[in-house]
Amino acid sequence: MEVVPGVHLIEGITAHCYLIDGPELTLIDTGMPRNAKKILHYITEILHRNPSDLKNILLTHCDVDHIGNARELRSITGASIAAHPLDAEIIAGKKIRQTSNSGMNMLFKLLGFFLRVKSFPVDKIILDGDTIAGLTVLHMPGHTPGSLALYDPRRKVLFIGDTLGYKDGCVRGPTKSVTWDMKQALHSIEKLRSLEFSMMLSGHGEPLISGASAKVQQFIATMNENKTTR
């Protein structure tokens, strides 16, 4: 579905992925494994484009429900895969995805095993402040060490990955069990204070399609209140 002109949300593959339509196609995240066909179908049947028009696959972080089809899509389309170096190490199998919850760490491990997710190297390393495919890269460590948000300054859209969510009219903060470092996560969210965006698109939940930065500011204010009263 087209959430804003030129930005499509491909649903039904667990974590959302977003396809940006332009002279080149850019895909933000790739969903759970075994859904490459669904994404290719969207490109060819809904957008009437060629698979080879997909040039960039940008991964907001290393979780299996976001990277699941990246390798397969790269081999079919020739697109290059970009991620932050700290998560690129996890994607390449050099480091393990950690949270503060040992049960959850085991679950991530088992999930990767049962879904037969193979490690792979990314093609491009992207850092805070970089521009890629017209998007500004924001390093947002917390959910994972190399979590990223991507900001589209032209459309005023913020792709936030799993740093924040939106559901039932409320901005949702990080869940402790799947967060690598809660302190850093909250610090990263603070960075959004100075950013003006009208829409926030996250890895899960619903698209926040208007007045997004005001809603996030409100969330930050409540978050800080809770900090001081704790």
Ligand SMILES: [Zn+2]
């Ligand atoms: Zn995640």
